Amino acid sequence: MDHAADAHRTDLMTITRFVLNEQSKYPESRGDFTILLSHIVLGCKFVCSAVNKAGLAKLIGLAGETNIQGEEQKKLDVLSNDVFVNALVSSGRTSVLVSEEDEEATFVEPSHRGKYCVVFDPLDGSSNIDCGVSIGTIFGIYTLDHTDEPTTEDVLKPGNEMVAAGYCMYGSSCMLVLSTGTGVHGFTLDPSLGEFILTHPDIKIPKKGNIYSVNEGNAQNWDGPTTKYVEKCKFPKDGSPAKSLRYVGSMVADVHRTLLYGGIFLYPADKKSPNGKLRVLYEVFPMSFLMEQAGGQAFTGQKRALDLVPEKIHERSPIFLGSYDDVEEIKALYAEDEKN
Ligand code: FDP
DSSP states (O other): OHHHHHHOSSSOOOOHHEEEEEEEEOOOOOSHHHHHHHHHHHHHHHHHHHHHHHHTTOOOSSOOOOOOOOOBBBOOHHHHHHHHHHHHHHHEEEEEEETOOOSEEOOOOOGEEEEEEEEEEEEEEEGGGGGTEEEEEEEEEEEOSSSSOOOOGOOOOOOOSSSSSEEESSSSEEEEEEEEESEEEEEEEETTTTTTEEEEEEEOSSSOOOOOOEOOGGGGGGGGHHHHHHHHHHSSSOOOOEEEEEOOOOOOHHHHHHHOOOOOEEEBBBBSSSSSSSIIIIIIIIHHHHHHHTTTTEOOOOOOOOGGGOTTTTTTTOEEEOOHHHHEEEEEEEEHHHOO
């Protein structure tokens, strides 16, 4: 530990201080968003601690199994869901919650309702949980624009209506990346303080990158433009160097790397999954929101991802997101394909 450097860190920009600063720019603001965010932050800290202790605490395993004390063990994703639902409901600032873990939306009791709707995946990248690879929580926030009884229509809105989005990555460090529509900012959890500290202000994705990220095991089922694009990444004909392939298989980790290093993340449609795999509300929208806020793009193969209007809460969509120029290339291939 660098104690000398630590001694100089006396003016820390915590995530709460950051959001309060933002809030002070809007005199009419009553602090509801700050309160909501502090509950999301609490959920992230809890899940981070559970993920770190997973092996020790015997949290890994099937939901429904019992431990030696005869207590039911919860799988990490079930536990994370409970933590976030409780944190969001108890914030008193939400009315509708959509979680990847729950088939139906949760409608908050009138006594606890507030003006926000939150869509989230409490623990994304579940296939990586049991081997200790980075996983994360993804969230998107809408405002409720009426005082009538809330319905699922309140979250079946295009991503461009989100007021904030973010993710928390439980990796070699725990990092929360957030956008409230004024750029993208990264906060790293200082475990000794229990606080997320601003470490990556105003993240901008490089205009072009040299990494592509995709599950190439699905290549035999891809459509023409995706096949051509990946071929171009590997065998460029314009003299540029071939791109490197990196694929963790946890969306949060793959998107985080893409945001910081540049390049493109693809989860395309294929013959077996014509709508791709990733979920519109709590995977595609929040990550697309962050990418655009960082200067990149997000495209579905047909349109700007944030312009999709979901019809169902667990709807899926193909997604291509990342550096502006890299996404331009895949857009051009789809446009060409449409002409033929
Ligand atoms: P997982 O199935 O492990 O939960 O949507 C979930 C997700 O992971 C994403 O995090 C990840 O990007 C993608 O699926 C990985 O899918 P493949 O295993 O099909 O590549």
